[in-house]
Amino acid sequence: MCVGLAAKVVSVKDGTAVIDASGAKRDVSAELLEDLEPGDYVMVHAGVAIAKITADDETETEGVMAGLKSHSKE
Numbered sequence: 901m902c903v904g905l906a907a908k909v910v911s912v913k914d915g916t917a918v919i920d921a922s923g924a925k926r927d928v929s930a931e932l933l934e935d936l937e938p939g940d941y942v943m944v945h946a947g948v949a950i951a952k953i954t955a956d957d958e959t960e961t962e963g964v965m966a967g968l969k970s971h972s973k974e
Contacts (some may be wrong), residue, residue: 904950905944906958912936917949922962 907919907926917930919942929948930936941958942949 906953906962907944907950908958909936909938909940909942909944911938917942919944919949949970 902962905966907921907928907974909930910918910925912918912921912930914946915929915931920926921944926944926947928942928944931948933942933949936949936952941953941955943951943953943957953961966968
């Protein structure tokens with residue numbers, strides 16, 4: 901199973917995007933996506949932005965991940 905991380909793009913330069921994932925900023929490869937701009941939301945896997953997603957997708961993903969995290973503590 902692969903798990904992707906939803907994140908907001910902060911900046912893009914020379915094929916690299918800075919993303920914000922729940923407050924943690926990371927540099928990821930943006931080579932696979934065209935027309936990526938600050939404010940876009942992306943799905944990130946293994947340090948690569950693999951797909952653009954909507955803000956609603958990002959919110960849903962964060963909710964699912966929070967649910968899984970709380971479930972694993974039980």
